[in-house]
Amino acid sequence: MNGRVLIAGIGNVFLGDDGFGVETVRALSAHALPGHVEVADFGVRGVHLAYQLLDGYETLVLVDATERGGDPGTLYLIEAPGSAPPGGGRPVLDGHHMTPDAVLGLLSTLCAGTGTSPPRRTYVVGCEPACVDEGIGLSAPVAAAVPQAVRMLLDLLRAGEAEAGQQSDNRCELRRTP
Secondary structure (H helix, E strand, O other): OOOOEEEEEEOOOOEHHHHHHHHHHHHHOOOEEOOOEEEEEEEOOHHHHHHHHOOOOOEEEEEEEOOOOOOOOOEEEEEEOOOOOHHHOOOOOOOOOOOHHHHHHHHHHHHOOOOOOOOOEEEEEEEOOOOOOOEOOOOHHHHHHHHHHHHHHHHHHHHHHHHHOOOOOEEOOOEEOO
8 A cells, every 4th residue: 555544443432343443443553553554533523534534545444343244243354436425416414424435425525626536445444243232342252353453454554565665664643533
């Protein structure tokens, strides 16, 4: 992965396993990462994520709970399609329900006419949740998947570094967006 990379943890820590993305980027922040990689906890602030992406990133990696029918704790690496909103329409702006699709749709709208373009590549590192009911804390299978997800993210970055022929060893700092 050449160019700037944003790894965004998303999800609601008050809904059990929906906090997977937030926990994973917290764990990832303890690792040394290349200087062009930014890790941030966006939680449920999808609109903030869309505006952050206007700063120009080559690659976006969303980390989130992802229901795909597998066993709880199953990890998925998904290369997302382009960032146009489904059906070519305008994204629905609802600050409490900004799904990754809605964020990418909003980004396309925000980029129009600004000279900024959406990330060229978007990945989702997802984890099959066991429970997204009200409550704080991850279920046992999802908590066990967090270190595996961190390894998946590090492997994804290493593969991109090897592809780009870049090497760096800067300490990553996790930041929460306002």
